Amino acid sequence: MTHAEIRAAFLHELIGIAPDLDPATIAGDDHLQDDLDLDSMDILSLVTALHDKLGVDVPEADYPQISSLASAVPYLAGKKS
Amino acid sequence: MPSLGADMEDGTLTDWMVAVGDSVSRGDIVAVVETQKGAIEIECFEAGPVTDLIAREGDVVPVGAPLAVIGEADASDPNRTEIQAPPADPTPEPVTSRPQDPPVPSVPEAHEPTPIGTADASMSDAAPQQIRQSAEEPKASPAARMRARDLGIDLTGISGTGPGGVIVIADVEHALEDVTPARPLRHQKDAMRQAIAAAMVRSKQTIPHFYLSHTMDAQPAIDHVTRLNADRPPSERILPGAVFLRATALAARDCPDLNGHDNGEGFVRADAVNVGLAIALRGGGLVAPAVMEAAELSLAETMAAMRDLVARARTSRLRSREMTAGTITLSSLGENGADAMAGVIFAPQVAMVGLGAPHKRPWVVDGTVQPRTVVTMTLSVDHRANDGRKASQFIAAFETHLNRPDAL
Numbered sequence: 001m002t003h004a005e006i007r008a009a010f011l012h013e014l015i016g017i018a019p020d021l022d023p024a025t026i027a028g029d030d031h032l033q034d035d036l037d038l039d040s041m042d043i044l045s046l047v048t049a050l051h052d053k054l055g056v057d058v059p060e061a062d063y064p065q066i067s068s069l070a071s072a073v074p075y076l077a078g079k080k081s
Numbered sequence: 082m083p084s085l086g087a088d089m090e091d092g093t094l095t096d097w098m099v100a101v102g103d104s105v106s107r108g109d110i111v112a113v114v115e116t117q118k119g120a121i122e123i124e125c126f127e128a129g130p131v132t133d134l135i136a137r138e139g140d141v142v143p144v145g146a147p148l149a150v151i152g153e154a155d156a157s158d159p160n161r162t163e164i165q166a167p168p169a170d171p172t173p174e175p176v177t178s179r180p181q182d183p184p185v186p187s188v189p190e191a192h193e194p195t196p197i198g199t200a201d202a203s204m205s206d207a208a209p210q211q212i213r214q215s216a217e218e219p220k221a222s223p224a225a226r227m228r229a230r231d232l233g234i235d236l237t238g239i240s241g242t243g244p245g246g247v248i249v250i251a252d253v254e255h256a257l258e259d260v261t262p263a264r265p266l267r268h269q270k271d272a273m274r275q276a277i278a279a280a281m282v283r284s285k286q287t288i289p290h291f292y293l294s295h296t297m298d299a300q301p302a303i304d305h306v307t308r309l310n311a312d313r314p315p316s317e318r319i320l321p322g323a324v325f326l327r328a329t330a331l332a333a334r335d336c337p338d339l340n341g342h343d344n345g346e347g348f349v350r351a352d353a354v355n356v357g358l359a360i361a362l363r364g365g366g367l368v369a370p371a372v373m374e375a376a377e378l379s380l381a382e383t384m385a386a387m388r389d390l391v392a393r394a395r396t397s398r399l400r401s402r403e404m405t406a407g408t409i410t411l412s413s414l415g416e417n418g419a420d421a422m423a424g425v426i427f428a429p430q431v432a433m434v435g436l437g438a439p440h441k442r443p444w445v446v447d448g449t450v451q452p453r454t455v456v457t458m459t460l461s462v463d464h465r466a467n468d469g470r471k472a473s474q475f476i477a478a479f480e481t482h483l484n485r486p487d488a489l
Contacts, residue, residue, distance in 0.1 A: 020364050037363065039415050040320050041391050048315040060310050060318070 001080055006054070007073050010066075013049040017042050028070035056080060082142040083123065085116055085404045086276065090224055090250045091143045092116045094136045103131045105151060110400065112148060117276035118368055119397035121404055127151045141251060221248035229253045231275065273366040284428045288343075289464040292423045293472045297480045298446070299439050299456040302328075305486035321439065322413055323384040325456075327489040329411045329434050330354045330375035330383075332478035338471050339432040339462065340408045348431055348466035357407030357427055358387065360394045369427055370399045371407035380489050414438045421457040431463035432475070 001009075011023045014032075021036060032038045038046070047058045047066070056079045058066055066072040082092055092114040099111045105125045112123040133150035136142045219236045221229070225248050229236050232253065239256045241248035302324045310318045333340040333354045341351040355371040362368065370393075372378070372386045393399055410427045413436040424435035437457040444453035458479060462472045482489060 018363055033417060039361070040322065041388070044315065044318060044320060045388075045392075047318075051315045057314065060307065 001054075001077070003073050003077055006076050006080070007069065009054060010050070010069060010072055010076065013046055013053060016049065017045050026069060029068050032067050050076070054080065082114070082136075082144050082146050082148055083401050083405075084144045085114075085121055085401055086118065086280065089116060089144055089276075090222075091141050092121075094138055094140050094142055094148065095120065096138060097134055098122075099131050099134075099149075101131055101134060105129065105131060114142075114401075117272040118404070119273070119399070122398060122400045123148075124400055124402050125151070219248055220246065221253075222250065225250045225253050227279075228275070231278065270365055273362075277367060280428070281425050284425050288426050288428060288431075290426060290461050291464050291469070291472075292459055292461050293469065293476060294421060294423070294457060294459040295476045295480070296455050296457040297483060298444060298453050299483060300444075300453045302483050302486045303439065303454045317381070319380060319384045320387070322415075323380060323387055324483070324486055324489060325413060325436055326356055326358065326372065326375065326387065326411055327378075327380055327383050328479050328482040329409065330356050330372075330378075331482045331489070332475050333409045333432075334376040335478040336471060336475040338467055339475050341431065342408065342429040343431055343463065343466060344429065348463075351408040353408065355406045355408045357410035357430070358390060359410060359412035359424075360391055362395060368394050368399065368404075369407060369410050369412075370394060370403035373403070373406065409434065411436070421459050423459045424461050426461050426463055431466040432472075433461040434479070435459040435461060 011026070014026075014036075015021055015023055018036065018038060026036070030036055032043065032046075043063060047063070050066075051057050054076065056076055058079075062075070065075040082094075085092070093116075094112055095115050096113040097111070098113065099105055099109070105111060106128045107126060109125045110122045111125045111131075114121050114123050129151045131149055131151055134148075135150065136146075136148045142148060219239065220241060221236050222243065226236065228250050229239075229248075234253060234256055236248055236253075239248050239252050240246070241252055243249040243252075299321070303321060306319050306321050306324060313319075333356070337350045338348070340354055341349050343349075353374050354376040355373050356375040357369040357371045359367055359369045370390055372383065372390060375383065375386075378386060390399075390403070407427065407430060409430055409432050410424070411434045412422065412424045414422055416438055418438040420440065421437040422435040424433040426433045435458070437459070439454045439456040441452050442455045443450050444455055445451075446453065458476060460472050460476055
């Protein structure tokens, strides 16, 4: 998967959990919890969806790595390769 | 139409999930009703064949009015059962709106001043002075009068559709729509805000709250969850919130005097522990549906129940029983919030567990200072039902269970 495809997949799952978010206005460094108001249940749902759709298991210790779009894309790309 | 909250006057039937001729059992979802708190699935409390659907989809049905008939088609059969407010509903009904009566008070009743200091904790009684009407004012139900006051709407000029032309709550809301451009989503959010406002005002005006706060070591619980999750796929992971809910349920079982309802005449213990879980909705608003029989669940079952409840709360698919059967409520600030929160009791319950965000703090363990994750629990208690001793016992029980996470 290219970075662009991973970015699109991540955004798709994020919007699935928080349908009120507009993908066009999410900045790369927006923090999922501090800026986009996701709670711990939302993060777990996102990690579950990424596991199902991308086949990437994000262990709890790595949750900070997916705390923004900018950090999540290279992290997930690294796990995919 | 069941009452899904003490301030609810009516609900809009949006979907029938059954048809005439279907056979239903206790607990079946028979209809979906739109309320101020979103769409709620209505469960059936009777069993038998559906013989008549009285309300049609789209109808606004007053609380207590029949929705359908279950039982023999013969109208004279005494065994026929109308689907009505569930008998176990612990919510005290407003004096002026009993399930068997017309939903709107008759004109003479509306003129009677509401007695001050009755045991009924309904919203209608919350501010008797304000809702008492004078001769020159238009006739209106007490709830409509309060809603109009909350919305800043003058009742003069509103035509009532209740018996004898009495203005009911729906008339007030229609009047609001007349002056407000139609914005459905915004209106729905406003409606939820109003429902929360009414419930909070009623709680604070009728329940003498007192609060006990205690900071405790949550490190054993956090470590336990981290260990459990290390080799689990995401779909089976546990959140610390499930541990806190489990500790709340077990403490409520240990301290039954905080688990139940004030029925208007005093506290009544509940047989089961149904822990209401305060869930914040994206875009604003809050619901507190109950995890049923929470003391009987394992930690994994508790987590699964929480996941299910949060998902359905966000898609407005909660069930009627979940909205009314809570016996104690847990409200948590999550991972990044403030240290402590003193919550407002969800009437007619008598206690609320408020948990601050767990934070790493210096903590003395075995005589040495260590960095530990601690959490502050604040217990809000109805002083009519309990005193500080019982509240202290609850907090001690909660801490004991939290310190033995492998037994949760």
